[in-house]
């Protein structure tokens with residue numbers, strides 16, 4: 001998938017916080033430990049360094065949502081983390097994003113913290129983020 005494809009799908013999916021640009025995706029894909037799971041319909045960008053991993057972003061094109069795709073790409077990423085001997089997976093998610101929080105809770109993530117005013121919404125408001133962790 002090209003950075004342009006990733007940015008297009010991000011723009012379609014993200015309705016609360018700002019979608020990422022193709023340049024931002026290109027920069028991340030160049031970084032050490034960054035991996036991409038899934039396809040243009042649903043993908044996860046993550047990072048695995050040592051025994052720690054991070055979900056950087058996860059998006060399903062609205063035309064393909066509620067088909068279990070995000071669950072599948074998340075499971076693929078978690079399998080990769082385990083294969084690389086990762087022990088902890090961290091992520092931040094907007095505290096208003098009940099769909100994503102439900103998805104992460106089902107995968108075994110638990111809330112370990114909260115960052116107030118962490119994200120800026122598309123309308124310019126500041127909203128908080130929950131910090132979630134999964135430990136194998």
Ligand SMILES: CC(C)(COP(=O)(O)OP(=O)(O)OC[C@H]1O[C@@H](n2cnc3c(N)ncnc32)[C@H](O)[C@@H]1OP(=O)(O)O)[C@@H](O)C(=O)NCCC(=O)NCCS
Nearest residue numbers: 013057058059060065066067068069070071099100102103
């Ligand atoms: C969150 C998101 C990735 C889910 O993608 P998806 O492919 O539709 O998710 P799945 O079909 O795999 O759903 C798995 C579970 O997530 C939860 N979920 C997904 N969409 C939901 C919704 N609209 N409302 C409530 N729960 C939802 C449910 O628990 C669901 O299980 P169920 O279908 O058995 O009820 C998608 O809605 C999206 O791209 N949102 C915008 C971007 C985003 O918020 N990314 C995550 C933050 S980084």
